[in-house]
Amino acid sequence: MGTLKVYCDEVGKTLTVWFGIPAEEFVATETGEEVLPIKN
Secondary structure, rough: OOOOOEEEEEEOEEEEEOOOOOOHHEOOOOOOOOOOEEEE
């Protein structure tokens, strides 16, 4: 199973989700529901 990291930005009202190592991930997709899945 891979690494999952979640960051909640209360000021920007977003939830950022990394699937793997954040430094290696570069593609962000906005879901329209203030959730940003980021993947390599």
